[in-house]
Amino acid sequence: MAAPWVVSDELWARIEPLLPVRPPSRRGPKPRPDRDVLQGILFVLFTGIGWEDLPQELGFGSGMTCWRRLRDWQDAGVFDQLHQELLGELNAAGEIDWSRACVDASHIRAKGGAATGPSPVDRGKTGSKHHLICDGGGVPLAVTLTGGNRNDVTQLIPLVDAVPLVRGRRGHPRRKPDVIVADRGYDHDKYRNLLRQRGIRPLISRRGTRDNNQPVRWVVEQTLALLHQFRRLAERWERRTDIHHGFLALACGLITWRRLHAHHERTAMC
Template sequence: MTSLAERLVPDELWELFRRVVPETVVVRPQGGGRRRAGDRECMAAIVFVATSGCTWRQVPPLFGPAWPTVYRRFARWSKERVWARLHRVILDELGAQGGLDWSRFAIDSVSVRALKGLLTGPNPTDRGKNGSKIHLVTDRSGLPVAVAISAANTHDSLALKPLVASIPPIRSRRGLRRRRPDKLHGDKGYDYPHLRRWLRSRGITPRIARRGIESSGRLGRHRWVIERTMSWLAGCRRLHRRYERKPEHFLAIATSLINYRRLTK
């Protein structure tokens, strides 16, 4: 493999990926044919597309497989939810090493331009142009634990319940798996009594700024980590301007890469 492919998919990341990718057995009764392109080379090309923002046709030939092969492999893995399973595996490894801090989580969202596809709507912060909104829950250090995508005109408060409920049960250094933080920090967009009651019913202490009472700047002491994570997501340039109908697959790739970098530090 080339040095670029090895840098995009290091050995440690490849070993984690092998745990979730389904094994493919190629049978050619007639014999002959070309050798099947390697999964690692295809994954490196997919990571290159996600981080560079290029189109599938612009995949460099140095990876080995042609761009139609890379796209078909991406489509098949996306259908089989390989990227979501990879994110779960990396979270489990982080949890087993004590890399997740459950004492305080944060929730926020960021709007991105979306030219077409599902989960798009007029963005009120971008002159009504089509866009999507990425909703994110991170731990105390800013590691993404749960992510979701909605139309840009979706209110932040509507995403709190499904996003918190989607936090997977993650391994701990000792004891049972865990999926609920001690506290959840949010801005004034989540300041609703029913959301506070719902969080308390699940054993989560809400730390949400109250409209007309508290300053959002005070929450910035704890919420700056999620702002930093959103800048990390900017490293996945395919999320900047959406072309896919189902962008959640690239979002899972981006969050997996963020958590993997923390895992190998």
């Protein structure tokens, strides 16, 4: 089995057309091929290793080369576009459950920088939050980043609005689920009304009552766990939010790619 940071031909065929064209350089050594650099970025994402410790013998190029390429590709929206296109393919295959979407958030430790704050669950240490919305089957639709002290409910509407237009089916592209499922941390009538104004039915547990949404809400917890299996996302080392957002978008694309690949394998077996 290939290492997880090895980019398959099938995945590379989807990513390569999205990469910005770099102008030819007449000075200095020949630039490292994009595919090699992408594998270096994935090595950091999967292992959590520091850029300066990236093994040169694996042929990824230097850590600074990989960091710069990640910065440039994130600026160009490469990984967001990859995620959106893969969502479209899943949607075309009928593998996105729009009947409901689940939201949740998770604290991570952070070394500093923007979008950080004192974590209420980690003795006030500097932290950030990942806010995730996924479909009824756990497919990640969008992830946002805030400081660790931000209240979950305040990020509900920005998170819902961050879902991209997903094509793949006849008719208009879709970005809104029928229902939003959430725990008591999102219990506020103001935000229920804002969801209704968007044509979305809120299914949010109320404080002081039994949480009846847990049986259908476990999928978002599972997807958050998948997201944090990427060790570079389990703890935030990047002070720059654009670099961390690049890792987040790439991770969401990879999780979606796995779902699509699994669908193709099931289809081939039929």
